[in-house]
Amino acid sequence: MGGRDTDIVLLDENGIRCDGRKVNETRKVTIKAGVLKNANGSAYIEFGDNKILVGVYGPRDVHPKHMSDTDTGILRCRYHMAPFSVGERKNPAPSRREVEISKVIKEALEPAVMLKEFPRTAVDVFMEVLQADGGTRCAALTGASVALADAGIPMRDLVAGCAAGKAADAVILDVNNEEDQAGQADLPIGYMPNLKKITLLQLDGVLTPEEYKQCIEIGIDGCNQVYEIQKKALQDKFFASGEKQ
Amino acid sequence: MSDGLIIDQLKKNQILDLLKEGKRVDGRQFDEPRKLTIDIGVIPKAEGSARARLGDTEVVAGVKVQPERPFPDTGDKGMLICTAEILPIAHPSAETGPPQPPVVELARVTDRGIRESGMLDMKQLVLEKDKSVIGIFCDNAVTDHDGNLFDACSYASTAAINSCKIPKYEMQDEKPVKIEGEFTEPPLTTLPVSVTMAKIGDFILVDPTIEEWGIMDARITITSNSDGNVVALQKGGSDGFTQEELIKCAELSVKVGSKIREIIKESK
Numbered sequence: 001m002g003g004r005d006t007d008i009v010l011l012d013e014n015g016i017r018c019d020g021r022k023v024n025e026t027r028k029v030t031i032k033a034g035v036l037k038n039a040n041g042s043a044y045i046e047f048g049d050n051k052i053l054v055g056v057y058g059p060r061d062v063h064p065k066h067m068s069d070t071d072t073g074i075l076r077c078r079y080h081m082a083p084f085s086v087g088e089r090k091n092p093a094p095s096r097r098e099v100e101i102s103k104v105i106k107e108a109l110e111p112a113v114m115l116k117e118f119p120r121t122a123v124d125v126f127m128e129v130l131q132a133d134g135g136t137r138c139a140a141l142t143g144a145s146v147a148l149a150d151a152g153i154p155m156r157d158l159v160a161g162c163a164a165g166k167a168a169d170a171v172i173l174d175v176n177n178e179e180d181q182a183g184q185a186d187l188p189i190g191y192m193p194n195l196k197k198i199t200l201l202q203l204d205g206v207l208t209p210e211e212y213k214q215c216i217e218i219g220i221d222g223c224n225q226v227y228e229i230q231k232k233a234l235q236d237k238f239f240a241s242g243e244k245q
Numbered sequence: 246m247s248d249g250l251i252i253d254q255l256k257k258n259q260i261l262d263l264l265k266e267g268k269r270v271d272g273r274q275f276d277e278p279r280k281l282t283i284d285i286g287v288i289p290k291a292e293g294s295a296r297a298r299l300g301d302t303e304v305v306a307g308v309k310v311q312p313e314r315p316f317p318d319t320g321d322k323g324m325l326i327c328t329a330e331i332l333p334i335a336h337p338s339a340e341t342g343p344p345q346p347p348v349v350e351l352a353r354v355t356d357r358g359i360r361e362s363g364m365l366d367m368k369q370l371v372l373e374k375d376k377s378v379i380g381i382f383c384d385n386a387v388t389d390h391d392g393n394l395f396d397a398c399s400y401a402s403t404a405a406i407n408s409c410k411i412p413k414y415e416m417q418d419e420k421p422v423k424i425e426g427e428f429t430e431p432p433l434t435t436l437p438v439s440v441t442m443a444k445i446g447d448f449i450l451v452d453p454t455i456e457e458w459g460i461m462d463a464r465i466t467i468t469s470n471s472d473g474n475v476v477a478l479q480k481g482g483s484d485g486f487t488q489e490e491l492i493k494c495a496e497l498s499v500k501v502g503s504k505i506r507e508i509i510k511e512s513k
Contacts, residue, residue, distance in 0.1 A: 096349050103346045103481075107463075110483035187478070197485030201465070203478035204361040212475045212495055216488055 008178050011168035018178050019048075026162060026174040026222050031143065031233035033150040041151025043233065047139035048176060051131040054140065054147040059121035073118035077106040079140055081129040101137050108141055108161075108190040108200035114154040123153060134177030135163045138188050141200060146230050150237065157192040158230050159199055162222030164189065164215035166207060171214045173222045187215045191223035250338065252459035260460060264448050271300075271454060276497055278440070278452035281400060281505060283512035285408040293383075293409020293431075295512070297401035300454065301391035304329075306383055306401035308409040312372060312421035313380035323370025324380040327356035329387065329398045336390035354439075354479045355385060355398040358468035362437035362476040364406060369432040372414055377421045379411060381431075392455035395466045395479075399439035400509060406431060408513045437476055438505045439468040440498040444484060449494060451501055465491070467498035471506065475499075 008018050015023060027048030036042035039055035046052075062068035079102045083092045094102075105127070113123065125148065127140040138161030145159040165175040167183030175186050185205025191198050198220075207215060260270055269275065279300030288294035293308035313324050329352040331339045344352070370379040383406055385398040410428040414421040443453035443461035450457055453464070463482035470476050475495055480486065486494070 096353060099346050099349045100353050103350055104479075107481055107483055111485050192485060195485070197487060198480070198491060199485035201478060201480035201486070201491070203475065204357055205476070206361070206363070206470065207475045209473070209475065209495060209499065213492055216491055220488065 008182060010179055010182060011170055015170075017167075017172065019176055021174075023170055023172045024218055024221070026225055027176065029142075029226055029229045031146055031229055033146050033233045033237040039147075039151070041147045041149070041153070043143045043146040043150060045139055045143035045146070047135060047142065048174075049131060049133035050129070050136055050139045052136065052140050052143050053128045053130060054143040055126045056123065056144075056147045056151040056153070057126075058123035058151070059118040059153070060124075062120065062122040068120045068122070070119055071116070073115040073121045073123060075106055075110055075113055075115060075123050075125065077102045077109065077125045077127070077144070079105055079127045079129070079137070081132060081136070085129050085132045101140075104200055104202065105137060105141050105144065108159055109144060109148065111197065111199050112145060112155050112157050112159050112192055113148060114156060117154055123148070132177075134175055134180040135188065137161070137200070138163050138190065141190050142226055142230060146233055149234055157194045158227060159190050159192055160223040160226040160230060161188065161190045161200065162219060162226050163187060164219035164222065166205060166211060166215070171211055171218060173218045185211075185215070187219060189216070189219035189223060191220055193224055193227045250455065250459035252456055256456055257460045260456060261445070264445060269450065270456060275448065276451045276501060278396070278501055278505065279454070281508050283400060283404045283509060285404055285512050292411065293405045295401045295404035295408065297397050297404060299393060299397045299400065299452065301389060302387075302393060302397045303389040304385050304387050304394070304397040304401040306385045306398070306405040308405045309382045309384070310409065310411050311380055311382075312377050312414055315375065315378045320375030320378070321371060322367035323365070323378045325360060325365060325367065325383075326380070327359050327383045327385065327402055328352045329355045329385040329394070331387040331390060331394070335387045339390065350479075350481070351394055351398065354395055354466055354477075355402055357479070358399050358437050358439050358477045359383070359402055359406065362435055362468065362470045364403070364433065364435055364437055366432040366434050370411075372421050373416050373419070376419060377416065379414070381406065381409070390455065392453050392458040393441050395441045396439050396452060399437070399468065400505065403436055403438060404509045404512050407433065407436060407509060435470040435472065436506050436509060437468050437470050438502040438509065439466050439477070440501045440505070441466040442494050442497060444482070444486065444490070449490065449497070451497060465494050467495055469499045469502045473499045473503070
């Protein structure tokens, strides 16, 4: 990682992180499904201080038409950060970072969505980051799969996102902004808990082979925790009258 | 996910049938990269350069060095930026115009591998703190595309930076002035090497050709450093990996990467 010098103590002598968490603890995650009127499916997710709105449109006609595929539906994703989402104003035009994140999130969702059911159509997923605090791609991915399920699009599994990483020489779960800036490694993971497949994986920072294994292990553990919250968000929307499953 | 490459069904079936027999179309082992050749100093006007040929994939990397004003929050470090573009001469599917997402990804993955490895000690590239630092720009041009551009760009960049010469500068009236004819060695710490693996069905193939690239279900690019640690990683394509596969891929990357690193070292 950048290894930027800061005065923040990333891990104190009691093993407590700069925001009061233990090494294997995620931030507080809350998800609400069905928050937008016009979208076919939507979700609002708070992942620590990240605040992200996701809207899903489709399956619908493909424009431009040449993008359509006669064999399968296509998934299109846009990850976008609002100019006010970060400390210094972000230029609203899509950056190369956002283009890349949109692509990796698309490829993380594709294995879960049964696109062959809707040839010649497109499913559009729009992720708007209203406030960013480290780990936005995992949070956006988590929200996007809830929004897709909310839209009633057939899926093989939900995709849950959570990062693992390394800061102050310790393997940690769910890297926050300070740890991302001053830490040693960030390994975002997207995981399908029922199919046991990792569909999003990136790394920047140095990890020994042993740390790499540990990171994947606790990352999957974090994704499983996030998955429970995703399920609850969908239950709350579709069984709000109090009935159980 | 093919990044727009279309492979005909007959070829696809042939590749899949061979895989079941434990063979690849070009006769390689599953964990065997194509022949890599690296020529350095091919562009004398650049401060460092390399032509990497990985099978029939060819990339030319050039390093330009020039003083830059540092970013406000990193005034005590030099600047290192890698880019990549696919030239329209490289493949019929390559287009001019603004870069499409696959090309943006290629450039960013190439940059990340070099940057996150800490290949250069950036603290040694400061001329005057917060005022002027040395910027190192490594630009990759893909001239022929036969699959696996990630690794070809990685090898070309590492070889070009490894062999570059950094001009000497002195500060005069707060401005950096080049001292003609004087050079220093780059402050190298490690040699990052990426290894890309394609997943086709349950098979993991090192260094996919363009045909394997066109039909693969998913891919993973893992960059390792001279110590055998993992420094950067990128998963792509429309399928996932199991935990066991990921651990196997990391081991493969370190193993294959150490042989590639020797070829890059010898090229200098």
